[in-house]
Amino acid sequence: MSQVSPDAIERLLSRRGYRLTAPRRNLLEVMAGLGDHFVAEGIVSAAPEVGRATVFRTLRLLQDLGVVCQVVLDDGTLAYRLAPEEHHHHVLCVECGAAEDFSSPALESVLREVEESTGFTVEAHRLELYGRCSVCRASDH
Amino acid sequence: MSQVSPDAIERLLSRRGYRLTAPRRNLLEVMAGLGDHFVAEGIVSAAPEVGRATVFRTLRLLQDLGVVCQVVLDDGTLAYRLAPEEHHHHVLCVECGAAEDFSSPALESVLREVEESTGFTVEAHRLELYGRCSVCRASDH
């Protein structure tokens, strides 16, 4: 359950009938290079030759295709991440920014529980965890 | 586990040494009147006599005091809600906007599970559920 490669995404794009343009290739490289997760503004400045609007358009397209997902940081900032298509969530290190995906079958039963007690039908959810990764914990006293 | 009254919040404010100003009273009334949850801009226009900066300052203060909490809507928009001090989460109706609080002990075991498999220490989290309330489900075909 790790990042999808830029190459695989390019193939997905043309398979779905989207054009494989230079800006798109460019942005995919940049995103892969920015690491674990990145904010839109980071892409804009890492790819100054690509238009601002194109960055946001591309982010939306990749989200629709399911290869990029949103990550809500602990302070509420919206970030993005290259990630697998399956439904999953994130654990984020508040110290170094490391991110990891996880999926949790046990969460499903939490949802059923809430449906019972509230009468709602739950159709979607967001779950983000914040904490400290093992590396950061080790390097602190 | 329902909304805290404006009165109770006013008492909390002075108990903590904050001044009970006209704008603050005003905003508390407005928030209570806006219902389930509300966006900052909604408060700004519902209380035109209060300065924009004061609205945001007050929202932050009330969050620090724990009587207002953030609600992330399904489209990512940030909203707020008068709510109990205990830790809890939200179920939101995507059709009518109804919101309800819930807390889930079972979620704790999900967190422990993730800590084991990732090596992270989880210190905080966000969970928001989106779906449809019983009223909206009943009124649809």
Add this chain to the structure above:
DNA sequence: GACTCTAACGAGACTACGTGTCAATAGCAA
């Protein structure tokens, strides 16, 4: 009730982030 100290306020400029428009460009299928 008046005095004082300073927390809190409002006006308005400003920044950050994202969207809309539209003429120009460049994939890509024929």
Add this chain to the structure above:
DNA sequence: TTGCTATTGACACGTAGTCTCGTTAGAGTC
């Protein structure tokens, strides 16, 4: 190669929230 049109970039615009700073008004004290 050619032609169609999806996609692009420049730039103007919109919206959400922040900052500054001179002014105001809580609230404790006399």
